[in-house]
Amino acid sequence: MALDKDAVAQIARLARIRVADAELDALAAELSHILAWVEQLAEVATDDVPPMTSVAAMRLPMREDVVTDGDCRDAILKNAPQTARGFFAVPKVVE
Amino acid sequence: MSDLTGLTLEAAREGLLARRFSARELAQAHVAAMERARALNAYITETPDRALAMADAADARLKRGEAKPLDGIPIAVKDVFCTQGVLTTAASHILDGFTPPYESTVTARLWEAGAVMLGKTNLDEFAMGSSTTTSHYGAVENPWRPRSDDRPGDNRPLVPGGSSGGSAAAVAAHAAVGATGTDTGGSIRQPASFCGIVGLKPTYGRCSRWGVVAYASSLDCPGPMARSVRDAALLLQVMAGHDPRDSTCAPVPVPDYAAPLARDARGLKIGIPKEYRASGMPAEIEALWQQGAAWLRAAGAEPVEVSLPMTKYALPAYYIIAPAEASSNLARYDGVKYGLRVAGDSLADMYEQTRGEGFGAEVRRRVLIGTYVLSAGYYDAYYLKAQKVRTLVARDFAAAFERVDCLLTPTAPSAAFAIGDHRDDPVAMYLNDVFTIPANLAGLPAISVPAGLNADGLPLGLQVIGRAFDEETVLRAGHALERAANFTHRPSFIEGAGG
Numbered sequence: 001m002a003l004d005k006d007a008v009a010q011i012a013r014l015a016r017i018r019v020a021d022a023e024l025d026a027l028a029a030e031l032s033h034i035l036a037w038v039e040q041l042a043e044v045a046t047d048d049v050p051p052m053t054s055v056a057a058m059r060l061p062m063r064e065d066v067v068t069d070g071d072c073r074d075a076i077l078k079n080a081p082q083t084a085r086g087f088f089a090v091p092k093v094v095e
Numbered sequence: 096m097s098d099l100t101g102l103t104l105e106a107a108r109e110g111l112l113a114r115r116f117s118a119r120e121l122a123q124a125h126v127a128a129m130e131r132a133r134a135l136n137a138y139i140t141e142t143p144d145r146a147l148a149m150a151d152a153a154d155a156r157l158k159r160g161e162a163k164p165l166d167g168i169p170i171a172v173k174d175v176f177c178t179q180g181v182l183t184t185a186a187s188h189i190l191d192g193f194t195p196p197y198e199s200t201v202t203a204r205l206w207e208a209g210a211v212m213l214g215k216t217n218l219d220e221f222a223m224g225s226s227t228t229t230s231h232y233g234a235v236e237n238p239w240r241p242r243s244d245d246r247p248g249d250n251r252p253l254v255p256g257g258s259s260g261g262s263a264a265a266v267a268a269h270a271a272v273g274a275t276g277t278d279t280g281g282s283i284r285q286p287a288s289f290c291g292i293v294g295l296k297p298t299y300g301r302c303s304r305w306g307v308v309a310y311a312s313s314l315d316c317p318g319p320m321a322r323s324v325r326d327a328a329l330l331l332q333v334m335a336g337h338d339p340r341d342s343t344c345a346p347v348p349v350p351d352y353a354a355p356l357a358r359d360a361r362g363l364k365i366g367i368p369k370e371y372r373a374s375g376m377p378a379e380i381e382a383l384w385q386q387g388a389a390w391l392r393a394a395g396a397e398p399v400e401v402s403l404p405m406t407k408y409a410l411p412a413y414y415i416i417a418p419a420e421a422s423s424n425l426a427r428y429d430g431v432k433y434g435l436r437v438a439g440d441s442l443a444d445m446y447e448q449t450r451g452e453g454f455g456a457e458v459r460r461r462v463l464i465g466t467y468v469l470s471a472g473y474y475d476a477y478y479l480k481a482q483k484v485r486t487l488v489a490r491d492f493a494a495a496f497e498r499v500d501c502l503l504t505p506t507a508p509s510a511a512f513a514i515g516d517h518r519d520d521p522v523a524m525y526l527n528d529v530f531t532i533p534a535n536l537a538g539l540p541a542i543s544v545p546a547g548l549n550a551d552g553l554p555l556g557l558q559v560i561g562r563a564f565d566e567e568t569v570l571r572a573g574h575a576l577e578r579a580a581n582f583t584h585r586p587s588f589i590e591g592a593g594g
Contacts, residue, residue, distance in 0.1 A: 008463070015422060015466040016429070016443070017459055018451030027463070030521060034464060037522050038411040041480050044487065051482030052489060054313060055538030056300045056343045057563075063339065075196035079433035088431050091442050 001039070002032040099124035100269040101589075104168055104326035107272055111157055111167045118157065118167025122150035122211050125169040125271060129213055132270040135236045135588065137261040139174045140182050141214040149211040156209065165333055166209030171271035173262050174215035175222055176202045176317070177306040181212075185308040186220045186230035189453025190434040199306025200338045201275060201317045208333040213271055216261030220455045221425065222282055222310045225527035227260025228514055229457045235260045237290060237511045238268040238588030241551035253511040253553070256286030256527075262320050263290040268588050273321040273330050277307060279314045280413055281507075281531025284543035287320055288506035288556030291545040291584065293573070294320045295327045296531075298564045299538035300345035302331075303338035311420035312343075314413075314535045324544060324574045328352035331566065347564060355567040360575035361395030363568070366499035370406040371530060379549050380505045387503055387546055387557045390579030391572065399499055403491040408484050409533040414525055415468050415481035416536075421458075422465025428453060460521060489537040496562050501572050504530050506543040506556035530558060540566045542573040545582040554584065 003011075005024040008031060012019040019027060073086060082089040099121050102110065110116050126143040146169060153167035172178060175185050177195035184190045198206075206212065219229045227235040237253040237260075255264040259276030263286035266274050276283040278296035287294025295318045302317040309315060319330035332353070337346040367388055372381070388398040430436035430449030437452050439445035454462065468477035495502065508529055517524040534541040540563070543556035557576055561569035 003467075011463050011467050011470070013447075014470060015462050016426075016446040016450055017454065017462065018447040019459075027460075030460060031463060031467070034414065034460075034521060035467075038414055038477070038481075041408055041411050041415075041484055044405070044408055044480075044484055046480060046483035046487070049483040049486050051479055052485040053482065054343065055485075055489065055536070056345065058300070058343075058345060060342050061339075061346070072196070078196060079193050081430060081434070081436035090431055091439065091445055093442050 001035055003028050003035065100128045102272065103323050104272050104321060104329055105323065107168055112162060114157070118150040118153040118211065119147060121167055122146045122169055125213055128270045132265065132268045135238060135264050135268060136233050137216055137235055137264040137268065137270060138171070138214045139184055139186065139217050139232050139261070142181055142212055145181070146211050146213050149206070153209050153211065163209035165205065165329070168210050169213050169272050170205055170210045171213050171216045171262055171265045171274040172202055173218055173259050173274065173276050175218060175277055175308045176275060177308070178202055178212070178215065181215065183215065183308070184232070185222070186218045186232055187453065187455070187458065188231040188435060189428045189449070193433045197306060200303035200340065201307070201334045204333050204336070216265055216274060218261055219258035220458050221308065221421070222258040222277055222279060223421070223457050223461055224257040225281065225285055225524055226254040226517070227257040227286070228254060228518070229455055231455060234514050235264050236514070238264055238586035239291065239511060239553055240587040241553055249513070251513040251515065254289065254514050256289035256511065258282040259320065260286045263287055263292060263294070266290070266292050266320050266322060267586050273319060273326055275334070276318055276320045278316045278318055278535065279310050279417060280535050281528040283318050283320060284531050284541060284556070284558060285507045285527060287543040288545070288554065289511040291554030291582065291586065292320060292322055293324055293327045293542065293544055294318070295331060295542045295566070296534065296540060297331060297335060297566055298540045300343050301335050301540070301564065301566065303341040303344040305338055305340040309424040311417040312424060313420060314417060324542070324570060324577045325353065325356055327542070328356060328570050345564070350567055352566065352570055355571035356574045358571055359394055360391055360572055363391070363396040363501065363572060364499040365391050365396050365398045365572065366401035366495050366502040367398050368401050368403045368406065368495070368502055368504060370403050371504045376505070376508055380508065380555060383547050383555050383557065384503070384505050387576055391503065391575055394575045394579060396572070396575070398503070401495040401499055401502070403495060403533065405484065405488045405491045406533060409488050409536050410525060410529050412481040412484040412488065413532045413536060415477050416485060418461040418465035419469050419478050420465070422462045422469060425458070425462055485536045488533055492537045492539060501568050502560040504558045504560065506530060506558040510549045510551065510553035510555055534560045539563055540569045542569050544573045544576045544580065546576060546580040547582070548584060
């Protein structure tokens with residue numbers, strides 16, 4: 001399916017990636033080219049085929065529901081671009 | 096002392112145990128080699144002080160006769176493994192300044208076994224690529240150059256392959272004894288082939304992904320890169336094993352990977368998948384593949400033609416599944432918890448500005464594709480369809496492995512290409528992984544072994560794919576190929592240095 005400029009702008013909004021207007025046309029062409037190529041999958045009959053969600057033939061393991069880690073607030077905040085009083089700080093969300 | 100950098104892991108270990116040289120001398124030689132190799136841009140971060148401190152600790156154990164399995168062995172780490180207290184970038188602008196407060200399981204196991212960390216190697220941004228040209232830290236150069244008389248007028252440097260191109264270049268240039276890589280669609284094997292070294296992608300779930308920056312979680316596999324099959328086995332021995340912190344890391348015993356190397360290829364049934372021929376393969380790669388089958392036959396194995404009808408659909412299925420998982424995994428880069436933040440008018444604006452500036456072109460492309468194929472109205476047509484095709488790809492292999500013990504294929508459809516080639520055509524770049532991706536979709540172990548040179552004097556690899564959790568047969572067949580090929584060529588970077 002060919003994507004137009006508006007469709008790419010919408011996808012970029014969903015992905016929370018700012019794309020300059022001037023780049024949208026070129027990006028639409030690139031993405032359309034990739035999508036046209038992956039659409040060859042339509043040739044494959046898959047009606048009775050289950051989708052593979054994991055290649056590991058195993059059941060997810062259960063574990064005790066206990067605390068195994070903690071008391072490391074400073075280590076967690078150490079890489080944050082901005083912190084305040086022991087929290088991550090972000091631009092104001094609620095007026 | 097430069098001869099210390101040409102040693103295999105096996106030889107370095109023997110030398111250390113016999114105390115012909117110290118771990119410190121070995122580390123110093125490799126630190127110097129790492130500095131000499133800076134023109135290749137293989138490392139993003141060098142950690143010489145840490146290397147020498149780790150080497151001294153190894154020397155103390157060696158002196159006490161308490162040597163660990165990899166004591167004193169200098170290793171390079173792909174910069175996608177979190178290393179405590181050492182910058183970890185995934186070659187992305189968006190991880191600017193990120194210094195993990197924890198260590199990945201695989202690297203922790205290497206250090207616990209006595210290995211010495213030289214530094215963090217360059218890669219395609221977030222491991223998305225086949226050329227190591229999409230790094231925020233610049234492209235990596237392959238230590239191999241074409242014979243100049245074959246390409247008059249074209250003296251452009253070559254890519255090392257990707258995404259583990261920094262690791263491959265460092266090992267090929269003798270600027271590390273071995274390295275870690277990760278392989279999501281061929282990112283260990285294809286650069287190994289391009290750089291004339293051995294690269295092993297283990298079974299999905301054999302090595303823990305804990306602490307590895309995620310690209311596509313159902314496909315990502317950490318694994319070793321080295322200059323011999325035995326060295327790769329020795330590294331895998333330490334890297335592999337169950338980890339409760341990765342719920343997909345299999346709770347199965349790790350066998351002795353050196354044991355299969357003591358056996359020859361006699362009695363092995365080797366599948367030759369006929370569909371791998373159908374992609375316009377260069378004659379020299381077809382010839383090398385046939386040579387590989389002949390070598391294995393001469394070693395007592397029996398090549399058998401097999402069919403993997405879904406082969407041509409593996410690549411497009413991958414380019415739906417991997418971007419879908421990437422778009423989800425990379426949602427965490429939002430300018431809040433670590434890395435780059437670009438200020439915005441609101442929280443949403445800050446996210447968009449940060450991600451718009453922080454992601455490079457290829458990462459952005461894949462996140463957008465992934466977002467699209469997962470979005471309402473398109474999920475079934477793209478993502479669900481690709482997951483079904485993935486089931487069929489895995490069934491192809493299961494059927495083949497009822498008849499054969501492993502498969503032999505070329506690793507890549509070409510030798511290393513020039514930096515800049517395929518830049519404007521993403522699909523042409525994706526085709527590099529046509530022979531490696533099927534094993535990722537099916538979660539199977541596979542190795543690339545250097546097998547010969549092309550007409551330009553550049554290395555070409557052959558690939559052996561095995562059953563899930565049967566790295567032993569992969570190593571055994573790979574070892575037989577290695578012995579028959581007797582690949583002793585060295586890259587011009589080393590020959591030129593006279594070292």
